[in-house]
Amino acid sequence: MEVIELELEQTTKSASPNLESTLTPETETASSNEPPSAETKMPQTSDSWFGQKKVLKQALPLILLVALNLIYQYTIYIVLFIALGFVFDRINDFLLQQIVLQDKRSTKRLVIFMLYISVILYLSYPLIKHLWYCNLVNVTGWWKDILPFWEVLFTIAMADFMIKLLTIGVKCCVVIPNSNIARKDKLGGIFVVIESVSQLMRCLVPAPEWVKYIIQTPSLTGFLSLVFAIVYIVMKASAIKGKLLLFKQGWDYCSHPKMLGNPISDGSTPSSVCSLCHEKYQEPEQISCGHVFCHNCCHLWFDRDPHCPMCTSSAVQAIVMGTSQQMPKPHRVTAKSSYWKTGSTEYLVQLF
Numbered sequence: 001m002e003v004i005e006l007e008l009e010q011t012t013k014s015a016s017p018n019l020e021s022t023l024t025p026e027t028e029t030a031s032s033n034e035p036p037s038a039e040t041k042m043p044q045t046s047d048s049w050f051g052q053k054k055v056l057k058q059a060l061p062l063i064l065l066v067a068l069n070l071i072y073q074y075t076i077y078i079v080l081f082i083a084l085g086f087v088f089d090r091i092n093d094f095l096l097q098q099i100v101l102q103d104k105r106s107t108k109r110l111v112i113f114m115l116y117i118s119v120i121l122y123l124s125y126p127l128i129k130h131l132w133y134c135n136l137v138n139v140t141g142w143w144k145d146i147l148p149f150w151e152v153l154f155t156i157a158m159a160d161f162m163i164k165l166l167t168i169g170v171k172c173c174v175v176i177p178n179s180n181i182a183r184k185d186k187l188g189g190i191f192v193v194i195e196s197v198s199q200l201m202r203c204l205v206p207a208p209e210w211v212k213y214i215i216q217t218p219s220l221t222g223f224l225s226l227v228f229a230i231v232y233i234v235m236k237a238s239a240i241k242g243k244l245l246l247f248k249q250g251w252d253y254c255s256h257p258k259m260l261g262n263p264i265s266d267g268s269t270p271s272s273v274c275s276l277c278h279e280k281y282q283e284p285e286q287i288s289c290g291h292v293f294c295h296n297c298c299h300l301w302f303d304r305d306p307h308c309p310m311c312t313s314s315a316v317q318a319i320v321m322g323t324s325q326q327m328p329k330p331h332r333v334t335a336k337s338s339y340w341k342t343g344s345t346e347y348l349v350q351l352f
């Protein structure tokens, strides 16, 4: 810390005197321990910053030092953030692997996996106890409890991570073998429904926190903070609309009849085993290009890719788009909902 501050002073002194007025706010930010002021003071000087490229060039080392100073102060948050991302990636991958295993999924491994998720959730709870939904019985206490900017940001990132873990846990329950919670050919739609509810929750969690933060930041005047809050709420409303649309797409996918191909008798299959699961055909179906797969294999594959795995023709695309005569009620598939049918959970960290 001391070294960085000393270097900062030297840099400021060595800069030409006419720059000092421009640089003063930056220097203050670097030496103070209140990062929120960086947010609120920057806009006031932005005109002179962008007007003078030369000044910007000369001040670059200083900006780098300020950034380094911030990284140094918040190392613990940054390390935690990266660790959470890594854990999430591993957990998401494990579930995706289990989903494609179909009947070979291991109940034991899935249960251990869910216990693992529960332990992480239990241990993480103290980190989010300042959030509004943990203080529903004491709302006034929550409103008066003002956290610094970086702590608000970290708490929200943590809550986001926990909801994602919970989502993976719920998806896990659905795929436990013989649980009969979901018909296998509806699995894709159920994943979209679960994912949309999860994204909606994650979208709602930060809203009260940031509205509180905007209104209570002392350096914003009453009118300005009101404008900020309204703009934020309008943007939130449009995001929420998108999540509700995703929910509807998932719901439709679950409730529409699922026929990707024409059922054929066991005797008329081209080979003895299905080329997707490498086992004896179960409820074989012929898709429009002529290739035959099990009913469940069909759904598992085409939830991920609209092309036939054998000839790469866009076999199911035609059916999905409703051009096939045999399909009275085609699936409505959009790029957005298609992606979540795999059972994947969103990587994006919803911070605002």
Ligand SMILES: [Zn+2]
Pocket: 274, 275, 276, 277, 278, 279, 281, 282, 293, 294, 297
């Ligand atoms: Zn199969």
Ligand SMILES: [Zn+2]
Pocket: 185, 258, 259, 260, 261, 285, 295, 296, 298, 299
């Ligand atoms: Zn089918």
Ligand SMILES: [Zn+2]
Pocket: 289, 290, 291, 308, 309, 310, 311, 312, 313, 315
């Ligand atoms: Zn084919």
